[in-house]
Amino acid sequence: MVTVNDYSGKIKPDWCPACGNFAQLSAIKNVLTELKIEPENVVVVSGIGCSSNLPEFIKAYGFHGLHGRLLPVASAVKWANRKLTVIGYGGDGDGFFEGTQHFFHTAKRNVDLTYIVSDNQIFGLTTGQASPTSEIGFISKTTPDGNIEKPVNPMTFALSAGATFVARSFSGDPKHLQEVVKKGIQHKGFSFIDVFSPCVTFNKTNTYDYFRKRVYKYEAKDPSNFEEAYRAVQEWGDRIPIGVFYQVKGQSYEDLDPVTAEETALTERPYRKLKPEDFEEFL
Amino acid sequence: MRDDEIIIRVAGAAGDGVQSAGQIIAKTFSRKGLNVMTYNYYQDIVRGGQSWYQVRASGGKVRSQGDGLDILIALNKDGVERHTNPDINEGGASPLTGIAIFDKSISGYTDRKVTYVPMPLSDLASKHSSFALMKNTVAIGAAMAATGVDFDTLSSVILDVFGKKGKVSEQNVSAAKEGYDYYLSNHKSIGKKLSFGNKRKYLIGGGEAVGLGAVRGGLKMYIGYPMTPASSALHYLAAHARDFGVFVKIPEDEISAINMTIGANYAGARAMTGSSGGGFSLMVEALGLAGMMEIPIVIYESQRPGPSTGLPTKTEQGDLNLVLGASQGDFPRIVLSPRDARDCIDLTSEAMNLAQEYQTPVIVMSDLYLSEHNETVDSIDPEFRVDDGNRPVDGEKDYKRYLVTESGISPRAIPGQKGLMHNEDSDEHDEYGDVVSDAETDPTKRVTMMDKRMRKLETFVRKMPPTETYMLADAEYAVIQWGSTAGVTEEAIDILRGKGHRIGAIEVNRVFPVNPDIGKLCSGKKKIIVVENNYSGQFNRLLKAELGLKTVLVRKYNGEAFYPSELAAMIEGEMR
Numbered sequence: 001m002v003t004v005n006d007y008s009g010k011i012k013p014d015w016c017p018a019c020g021n022f023a024q025l026s027a028i029k030n031v032l033t034e035l036k037i038e039p040e041n042v043v044v045v046s047g048i049g050c051s052s053n054l055p056e057f058i059k060a061y062g063f064h065g066l067h068g069r070l071l072p073v074a075s076a077v078k079w080a081n082r083k084l085t086v087i088g089y090g091g092d093g094d095g096f097f098e099g100t101q102h103f104f105h106t107a108k109r110n111v112d113l114t115y116i117v118s119d120n121q122i123f124g125l126t127t128g129q130a131s132p133t134s135e136i137g138f139i140s141k142t143t144p145d146g147n148i149e150k151p152v153n154p155m156t157f158a159l160s161a162g163a164t165f166v167a168r169s170f171s172g173d174p175k176h177l178q179e180v181v182k183k184g185i186q187h188k189g190f191s192f193i194d195v196f197s198p199c200v201t202f203n204k205t206n207t208y209d210y211f212r213k214r215v216y217k218y219e220a221k222d223p224s225n226f227e228e229a230y231r232a233v234q235e236w237g238d239r240i241p242i243g244v245f246y247q248v249k250g251q252s253y254e255d256l257d258p259v260t261a262e263e264t265a266l267t268e269r270p271y272r273k274l275k276p277e278d279f280e281e282f283l
Numbered sequence: 284m285r286d287d288e289i290i291i292r293v294a295g296a297a298g299d300g301v302q303s304a305g306q307i308i309a310k311t312f313s314r315k316g317l318n319v320m321t322y323n324y325y326q327d328i329v330r331g332g333q334s335w336y337q338v339r340a341s342g343g344k345v346r347s348q349g350d351g352l353d354i355l356i357a358l359n360k361d362g363v364e365r366h367t368n369p370d371i372n373e374g375g376a377s378p379l380t381g382i383a384i385f386d387k388s389i390s391g392y393t394d395r396k397v398t399y400v401p402m403p404l405s406d407l408a409s410k411h412s413s414f415a416l417m418k419n420t421v422a423i424g425a426a427m428a429a430t431g432v433d434f435d436t437l438s439s440v441i442l443d444v445f446g447k448k449g450k451v452s453e454q455n456v457s458a459a460k461e462g463y464d465y466y467l468s469n470h471k472s473i474g475k476k477l478s479f480g481n482k483r484k485y486l487i488g489g490g491e492a493v494g495l496g497a498v499r500g501g502l503k504m505y506i507g508y509p510m511t512p513a514s515s516a517l518h519y520l521a522a523h524a525r526d527f528g529v530f531v532k533i534p535e536d537e538i539s540a541i542n543m544t545i546g547a548n549y550a551g552a553r554a555m556t557g558s559s560g561g562g563f564s565l566m567v568e569a570l571g572l573a574g575m576m577e578i579p580i581v582i583y584e585s586q587r588p589g590p591s592t593g594l595p596t597k598t599e600q601g602d603l604n605l606v607l608g609a610s611q612g613d614f615p616r617i618v619l620s621p622r623d624a625r626d627c628i629d630l631t632s633e634a635m636n637l638a639q640e641y642q643t644p645v646i647v648m649s650d651l652y653l654s655e656h657n658e659t660v661d662s663i664d665p666e667f668r669v670d671d672g673n674r675p676v677d678g679e680k681d682y683k684r685y686l687v688t689e690s691g692i693s694p695r696a697i698p699g700q701k702g703l704m705h706n707e708d709s710d711e712h713d714e715y716g717d718v719v720s721d722a723e724t725d726p727t728k729r730v731t732m733m734d735k736r737m738r739k740l741e742t743f744v745r746k747m748p749p750t751e752t753y754m755l756a757d758a759e760y761a762v763i764q765w766g767s768t769a770g771v772t773e774e775a776i777d778i779l780r781g782k783g784h785r786i787g788a789i790e791v792n793r794v795f796p797v798n799p800d801i802g803k804l805c806s807g808k809k810k811i812i813v814v815e816n817n818y819s820g821q822f823n824r825l826l827k828a829e830l831g832l833k834t835v836l837v838r839k840y841n842g843e844a845f846y847p848s849e850l851a852a853m854i855e856g857e858m859r
Contacts, residue, residue, distance in 0.1 A: 009706075011717060043550070043698045048709070055706050056718055061698035062706030063549060064718075065542070066572055072539040076546030076554070077698065079530055080504065084550070084698055105535040259530040267551040267697070271501040272528050274665035279495070282485040282663075283314070 004033045006059065013057045018208075020171030020197025021051050021118050027178040028087065028116070029058060031185055042085045045074040047099065049091035050125045051118035051197070068098025071106040074113050075253075081265040082254050085185065086113040093123050096132035096152045107161035107190050112252040114184045114191040117154065118171075120199035121206045128202035138205060155233035158192040159226065159246060165191035166229065166246040170215050171198065172208045176242060183244055189252050196242075211240070218243035286476045288341030289430055290351050292379075293419075294366055295358030298330040300416040303444070304356065304423055305336030306657070309486055310440045312340035313659050315432055316480030320770075321657045322348035322844070324376070327511075327595040333361055337376075342478030345658070346623075346770030350848045353381035353473060354429060355397075356422045363392045374843025381473055384425050384466075386418060400425070400470055407461040412454040420455045424462025429473050434463050485660045489653040489767075490515025492627030493583055494523075497555050499628070500635025501669040504530045504547045504554035506540045511595050512651035513557040513585040537562035541569040541582070548579050549707065551697035553635055557583030560602040561592070567609040570644055574614025576707045577685065577693065577736065579638035579645075579672075583631070586650040588842050597842030598652035600766060603821035606646050607795055613733070615691075615740040617641065618795035620648040622769035624658045626792055632667045639672040641739045642695055648794065650816065652844040653767035678702035683714040687731060691738030740796050750798050754780065755787030760858055761808040763801065763834070765791040765822045767844070768814055774847035775854055784858065794822065797829040805832055812837055812857050816844065 007029040015021045032042060042060035046052035048067035055062025061084075065073050074088040095103055095117050106115070122140060123129040129142040133154065138147040158166045165187040169180040177195065184191035196211050218232060218241035229246035254260040262269075293304045305321060313319045317340040325334035339349040357363040363385055365371060371378040379397045387401040402425055408417035420441070427437045438456045445452035487495070494516045497505065507517045517531070524531045530552075534540050540556045547554035558566070563584050573580045584606060588599035606618055619634055621627040631647055638645040675682060675694035684705045686693040693714075696703035706712075710720040711729055719725045719732075753773050755761060764772045769790045779786050789804050805811050811834045813823040820836040827834065837853045839845055845853075 038701075039704050040699060040701045045546070053718075056708070059704050061704055062708075062716075063546070063576075064706060064708040064710065065545075065576075066568055066709060069538065069542045069569065072534065072542035073546035073549070076504070076506070076543035077550040079532075079543075080547045080550035080552035080554075081699060101535045102539055105539070257530060258525055259528060266503045266530060267699070269503070269528060271669045272498060274495075274499050274667075276663075276665060278526075278665070279485055279487075279663045282487045282491075283483045 002033050002036050002038060004029050006039050007032060009057045009059045011056050014053060015050060016201050018200045019050070020120060020195070020199070021054065023171040023174045023177055024116060024118055024195055024197065025054055025057060027174060027181045030178055031182045032085070034182065035185065037085050041083065042087070043077050044087045044089055045070045045077065046088070047090035047094035048125070049094045049123070051089065051091045052094060054089050068094050069102065070094070071099060071102040071115065075106055075109070075111045078111055078113050079254055079260050079266065081267045082112070082260060083265050087185070088113055088115040090117060091124070092117055092119040092121060092133045093131045096154055103157070104161045107158055107163035107192065109253040110162065110164055110189045110250055112188055112190070112254060114193065116181065116184070116193045116195060118197040119154065119194050120197045120203055122199050122203040124199045124202055135205070153234065154194045155245065156230060159230050159233065163192045164189035164248050164250050165244070166233070167192070167244040168194045168242045170196040170211050170242050172212055173215070176217065180244060187247060189250055214238060214240045215242050216240070218245065220245055223247040285341065285343065287343055287478055288339065288345070288349070289353050289475050289477060290337060290339045290349055291354040291356070291426055292335050292337045292352055292366060293356045293358070294333070294335040294362030296330070297326060297328045297332050297334050299358045300419045301334050301336050301358065304419045305338055307423055307440050307444055308426065309338045309657055311427060311432060311437045312338065313484045313486040314436050314440060316482045316484060317342055317477065318345040318484070319486055319657070319659045320345045320348060323655050325596050333365065335362070335366070340477070346774050347847055348844065350846055351377050352379045353475065354426050355379045355383040356426055357383055357385040357389070358419065360389045360392060363389060367393070367395045367397050369395070374841055375846040375849045382429060384422050402462070402465060404462070407465060408458050410461065411457045417454065417458050420458040421462035424459035425466035428463040428466035429470065430475060430477060431472050432479060434460065437463070485663055486657050487624050487660060488515055488655065488657045489624050489627050489649055490585070490655065491519040492624040493631045493647065493649065494519040496628035496631030497581070497635060498527045498529060499665070499667045500632035501553045502529055502555055502635060503552040504532070504544070505556070506532045506534060506543045506547070506554060507557045508533060508537045508540050508562055510559045510562045512587055512654040513559050513562070513583055515654055516557050516583055537565040538569065541566040541580070544580050545569060545573050545578050549576070549697070553639070555581040555583060555635070557585065559585050559587050560589050560605060563602065563605065563609070571610030571612060571614060572709050573644045574610065574616065574736070575709055577642040577695070578707070579642050581634045581638050582644060582646045584646050584648050585654040586648065588840070594842045596651070598650050598844050599816050599840060599842065600650055601817040601821065601840070602648065603794070603825070606648060607825070613737065615641065615643045615737055616795065617643065617645045617743060618648055619645065620766035620792050620794045621653065622766060622790060622792050623653070625660050627653065628663060630792060636670050639670065641692065641743060642672065643739060648766060650767050675700070675703060684716045685712065685714045685732065685735065687714060687735050690742040691735050692742065744796050744799070747793060747798050750800050750804060751790045751792070752804060753788040753790060755789065755804065758785050758787030759809045760784065760786040760812065761805055762786065762788040762812045762814055762854060763791065763826065764788060764814040765794050768816060771845045771847055771850055772814055775850040778847060778851035779855060784855070786854070795825070797825060799830070801826065802830040802832065810835060810858060812854055814845070814850065814854070816840065
């Protein structure tokens, strides 16, 4: 019987009090417990940023790697041992600046993993610079006169790339967050979840209040309707939708590749012994 | 040039079928039990330009592309002109002294002291096929007749090469027979005494040998972005992925390739990546990640001349500084550099184990010369003991991923193991893997962990096998080389020994950490001459820094490999 305590790490999170990351850590632990997944079969891979410290605070297999590079690591973990539950976790700077090409191609490949982005629209760990999701006019250390670069819409990007599960939630609504994370982990294929995660220290614009006033729960009539999803995710301003926008069934990369498709995980297969016939082509 | 050896060169433009023709000739000789080495001189172009492919074969040792040229097959007029010119300057290649075979439609070439054999190649080919490149096969038949090799062996190779193409293979055999018979009826043998036998030898490329060695060493995943000259290993493994049970993937870039390789190894699947210097440059940050997290990875780094795009189809040993200096901070790394195809197999298998044993990056450094040429090996040992290194058992109490040990090596748990959950971190951490860089900054722990990691190199050095040597025992002069220049260095030593010089060589295929025995091998020598295929003498600098050796440097950096007589002359020049 897995309890949420089994996932409790011995190190207390070093995030600022009320940071949006706390709700996400709880959601991940609660969902893994609810789904009865043993901690030894969970790998949490992160990049670099405040949110990316998360693997230190959960008792599972953690991989706290490089800025922007969590998805290649997470993909290969899944390919090596497809029995593992793999969660990628990082920030908006990590994922949508340095990690952009990996985000695009991992989504396209439909690797069976869940990628949660703690989106606070700012660089927190490096003390407050504009990020790829910072809004126009946003004032930060690097944009003292206001940001002039259009923000990335991670949702349209994920849809365009071919992600088979595209969702958004908000750290200020833990119940909703937990539901979405659960659906994401249960989804077979690449699940992308963008989470509004207010940075209470450096982002004085996109606060809990800012989102509480704007977010509403979106229910897709038909989650497999790409056009509907693509339209819905573009709503921004006074009203911002959260929920699962898009979900389709499809074969994951490791199902399609003939080597990983076999049931036994690569890590559990015996080493291939060479035979003289293997060299015959050179004779 | 010895009577028992032959050098044949096929010359033409890219797209003329130069390489395919050369490979048929090479395989015909390896099937007749000769030792063979090929050399591929080509450009970064799909069509046009001037390329050539050389085959050297002998019953005796063949350790480089060799000096001299007995038979030229010229597929265009430029080929005739270039390779009969005594002032040839193709990076050290010899001009023709024997016979030139070409189509009789080629005319107006300069008359030089060679035997011209214009033949009705196209006419003979057109009896069997309208395919233009069929004339190459006629020329191959003629050249093989000139060497005295039997037609059946040639025909068996052609059937294998074109085997899947049905009628085309029959047509090629017929075309070859036309050339073979025509030559015998109209011209005489070139009078070589080649010791043909019936024991087939393996003819393998350096890139394929790396792939094969990796599989023997337990490879389960190969992730690489295409880049000449590392792609030959990627192609070989991709073609055999199902058979070997190896997952092969081209990702979006080399940054992804190395991070995937790290992720796979972290999860417990032996994985390897490969590239040339440009791709390796993109891997630099993640190299340090593997060093810090103590995750085993093997990187195949096949060098070509830089900087930047450089000379994509040429050879050089100019990436040593890059490989040794890549990534911030100090961490242990092991650099191996195979000397020949056999070493490519053996050292790559070994690298797969070393990475697991020392839980750190192991880089196998080759170069275009070694990766892209074929050579014979007498036998390939299928046996290899795969060793996963220090792994803890499930549920171990108070498990410390980075336990401080005398060897520096700690027990490595992999995901899925019960009760051993831990975090692996790019931040400095303690024995448990818990971060000591942020709130818990701890200078003492930092020193402990640095010392622990770096101790792995000391452990490795203690267990290094002795450095191999050639004719060194009575030598007054010592040549030190690393990697692919071993064969040509041995041949240069033979030439110099023939002139009465007491000279020998130290052959370094384990480049870093530097084996301290190299210093001892050099003691008492009159002069130490370091041979390198690069501009600045990168290995020479390393030897000076690590061992305090007083050396002189012989270098070549025009994109071509050393030729034996050329290298002998360069070394002799430094002996004075």
